[in-house]
Amino acid sequence: MTAADYLPGRVSLPSLRDAVQGCRGCPLFQRATQAVFGEGRARARAMMVGEQPGDEEDVVGRPFVGPAGRLLDDMMEAAGLPRDQVYVTNAVKHFKWTPRGKRRMHQKPSSSEVEACRPWLEAELAAVQPEVLMVLGATAAQSLLGRKFRVTQSRGALFVSPFARHTLATVHPSSLLRIPDQEERRAARREFVRELALVAAVLNPAAGASAQR
Secondary structure: OOHHHHOOOOOOHHHHHHHHHHOOOOHHHHOOOOOOOOEOOOOOOEEEEEOOOOHHHHHHOOOOOOHHHHHHHHHHHHHOOOHHHEEEEEOOOOOOEEEEOOEEEEOOOOHHHHHHHHHHHHHHHHHHOOOEEEEEOHHHHHHHHOOOOOHHHHOOOOEEEOOEEEEEEEOOHHHHHOOOOHHHHHHHHHHHHHHHHHHHHHHOHHHHHHHHO
8 A cells, every 4th residue: 555545536735735644655654743745836836855854844744844944945045046936845754763762863764665655746746847856865866766866976967857857866955964074064065055056047047147156
């Protein structure tokens, strides 16, 4: 059984958002507070896909509101990419975690869990139909682009995919928070902003070119 068994008969973002709360397509729902669906305007011109909700997202019920999401907001602003032009979501809709004392620590979803959740993501893509798709991290990239896809080999270049005319793969912003060296962290963030500016340039060529200078 996968998420496909729980998709609504008539697919729209509101109907998907309601239906996802009843999804039992994999065991992750058992320990999550709620499913965290995507957020943004229908027919947003750009779409970003991360791995899964984190602890804060699981509690609040919104994607990219934790530390990685706040960093992403800052870097999108620096790149001239307005958040309201972007639909944000995750490859997996429930938070997978392991306890560490009183904290709930992120645990990478398995390939079977990612595959089970893929119908939700495909339905979001079909509903939004973005011009630009940005996949953040290996889980999101391999969910949509195949298990052999390697972000490290294809990072930072726009290409055509089955889901959008312009697709770009890069790291997940959470990885930037884990870089211990300050100079390396600054360099990594500059590179991420440069990649966001590529997306901004597709949506608004004048603004994107300005952000890259």
